Amino acid sequence: MAKKLAPQQTLNTTMVEKDMKDVVSTEKVMKVIRTICVYLFLGFMALIILFPFYWMINSSLKTLEEYKWQVPSFVPKTIVWGNYKEAFKAGNLAVLFVNTLYVGIVSTVLSLVITVLSAFAFARLEFKGKNALFAALLATMMIPGELFTITNYITVSKLGWTTGDTGTYAVLIIPFLVSxxxxxxxxxxxxxxxxxxxLAAKVDGTSDIKYLWKVMIPLSLPTLISITILKMMGAWNSYIWPKLVAKDTAHTLISSGLRNAFTDANNDTNYPVQMAAVALVSLPLFLVFVFLRKYIMKGVSRSGIKG
Amino acid sequence: MVDNKQQWKAWLYLAPAIVLLLLFTVWPIINTVRMAFLEGYGNLSSLNADKTFEFGIENFEKVVKYKKFTTCLKNTCLLCVLTVPISTLLALVIAVCLNSIKPFSRLLQTIYFLPYVTNSIAIGMVFASMFNIIGGADISKAVSIGIVNNVIEFFGGERIAWISTGSSYSANIAVMVIYIVWNALPFKILILLGGLQSVNKQYYDAAKIDGTSKWRVFWRITVPLLSPMIAYVLITGFIGGFKEYTATVGVFGEKMGPADDPGRLNTMVGFIYKQLEGDHQGLASAASLILFGIILVITLINLKISSKKVQY
Incomplete structure (x- = not known):
């Protein structure tokens, strides 16, 4: 009996081994196919993500005539760098850039000071009603900003901030200082x-401000950098409020100045110049992204707010 | 003594924040509610001392019956219902794919994050130029039909008036959905990929030993473990969706619609600003409270569902 069984058993095991090998190899093939599919899908999506940027640059370097070709060219036949110069002039971009930078920097610096002081009070000092006040602050985050804008617009008009140089800048900066x-x-x-x-610093007689400056701020620098970047991006991308309060190009910011700048009285748009302006507006954001990617992604993943 | 000193110091440090918040956050909340219930309130007309406003809910009734408002509400809801599920699902698939590969993973992550660091007006203008038809209301004789139509014709399809004069509502919405999804992907991918990377690998090993199929693993392990992040991107997606405005301005300009039908694609936020410019603060306030109500309800529903379904 035992002799009879033995060959059968070996046969069985070899068959199992063979099956296993088959299974393993088909699994390997499946895995390769799956990996290829994953890469194809990811590559295709990446192309879709990148295409608008490529098209923006491609269009911005064409002549208006080439832009209107029936079958568009994927590389401009004659490269017109002049579009960028034209965009700068026609869109009044220099003024818009300076305004936005000015508003962005001033509001970021002031906002950081206010944020650091408040955060310090909430984190380190003891005072009556601390928790209630903090909870009340957090509750305001639920309310959409549009609700504030209506009254704020009336408030700043009543304060007379919508006219004159300092007034307009104040109105662009002050309502959004506290986040x-x-x-x-x-x-x-x-x-x-x-x-x-x-407590150790207190014993040594170090003042609060010195302690903040020497210990707290260096230790929380990454968060402060994230806040700075998001705040600057916010100024760069803000559209609604500047459009409401700063109606003349001399005081408005880049986003609200951009949309209608390149359409003349006959409703004719010089598209390549428009695209050049769009590229110019996008460029600083890209540079910030390239150099400070880590901080942006960190800040964004914790905040979920755009700009 | 020390306690008193700390109290005094704390309020000093908080003073700038509190003063600004009182003026630009607390007062607006009170005043917006007040204006919403003063019938026909307008800021300019309120300067006239003889003018008085009756207390009542007329503003709300007016807004709800106003055809322009219902159009805006419909547009906003439609964009939300279409873009949030599409972008969440697509982001989930991309995140799972990104998590399964090693080479080029970081490069692809960077590429996918790019739309986040853009100006939505500026890139909206690029999308407009990709879809726009130049030269003539008759699209069969148009000078330039836009790259998207070129691609469609290359594959044997027919050109479509996407955003120009004579375009259909569904074509307009399609363009907006494409742009908003493109714009919304980076944030969602970032959050979901972060969630995937923190998932305990043991679950997957166990599934492998049991020979569970990939599809089953995705629905039975990945999705449940990711549910807190999915809930988070859904809530922020819906809230952001109901506040949609600048994307439409980017593509269609301040007319908020194709040239022959301005306002067709206006959104809730767009409606509020329109009323504000026309000195109808009462209507604007009523509309903004309605917007707040919608956002509140969605958030509460989401929290309710996710507290049941979300597994930590």
């Missing part, structure tokens, strides 16, 4: 710094 979200973000960061450091 509850940034206070929240920085407070969380401050809370991670051990309280013993603060």
């Amino acid at each position: 509850v979200f940034y206070i929240y973000l920085l407070r969380q960061n401050f809370l991670q710094i051990p309280n013993e450091l603060y």
Whole structure:
């Protein structure tokens, strides 16, 4: 009996082994096919993501006549760098750039000061009603900004801020200086710094401001950089408020100045010049992204707000 | 003593934030509610001392019956219902794919994040130029039909008036959906990929030993484990969707529609600003409270569902 069984058993095992090999090899083939499909899909999506950027640059370097070709060219036949010069002039971009940069920098600096002081008070100091106040602040984050804008527009008109140089800049900057979200973000960061450091500094007679400057700020620099970038991007991308309060090109910001700048009285648009302006507006954002990618992605993944 | 000093200091440090918040956040909340319930309130007409406004809900009734408002509400809801599921699903698939590969993964992540760091007006103008038809209302004789139509014709399809004069509503919405999804992907991919990378690998190993199919693994393991992140991108997606405005301005300009039908694609936020410019602060306030109500309800529904379904 045992002798009879033995060959059968070996036969069985070899068959199992063979099956296993088959299974393993088909699995390998399937895996390769799957990987290829994944790469094809990801590559295709990447092309779709990139295409508008490519088309923007491609269009911005064409002559108007070439732009209107029946079958568009994928590389401009005659490269017209002059479109960028023209865009700068026609769109009044220099003024818009300077305005946006000015508003962005001033509001970022002031906003950082306010945020650091408030976050410090919430994270380190004890006072009556601290938790209630903090909860009330967080609750305001739920309300859509449009609701504030209606009254703020009336308020700034009543304060007479919508006319004159300083007034218009003030109106672009001041209503948005306090961001509850940034206070929240920085407070969380401050809370991670051990309280013993603060008490030790107190014993040594270090002032609060010096302690903030020497300990808290260096330790929470990544968060502060994220806030700075998001705030600057916010100024660069803000559209509604500047359009409401700063109606003349001399004081408006880049986004609201851009949309209608390149259509003349006959409703004729010089598309390549328009695309050149769009590229110029996009460029600083790209540079910031290339150099500060880490901070942007970190800030964004925690905030979920655009700009 | 120390306690008192700390109290005093804390309020000093908080002073700038509190003053600004009182003026630009707390007062607006009160005033917006007040204006919404003063019938026919307008800021300029309120300067006239003889003019008084009656207390009532007329603003709300007017807004709801206003055809322009219902158009805006319809557009906003339609864009939300279309873009949020599409972009979330697409982002989920991309994130899972990105998580399964090694080479080029970082490069692809960077590429997918690019639309986030753009100006939505500027890139909206690029999308407009990709879809726009130049030269003539008769599209069969148009000078230039836009790259998208070129591609469609290359594959044997027929050219479509996407955004120009004579374009259909569904074509307009299609363009907006494409642009908004393109714009919304980076944030969602970032969040979902971050979630995937923190998932415990043991679950997958166990599934492998059991010989579970990939499809089953995706629905039974990946999706449940990711549910907090999925809930998060859905909530932020819907909130952002209901506040949609600049994307439409980017593609269609401030007319908020094709040249022959301005306002066709206007959104809730667009409606509020239109009323504001026309000195109808009462209507604008009523509309903004309705917007707030919608956002609140969606958030609550989402929280309710996710507290049941979300597995941590």
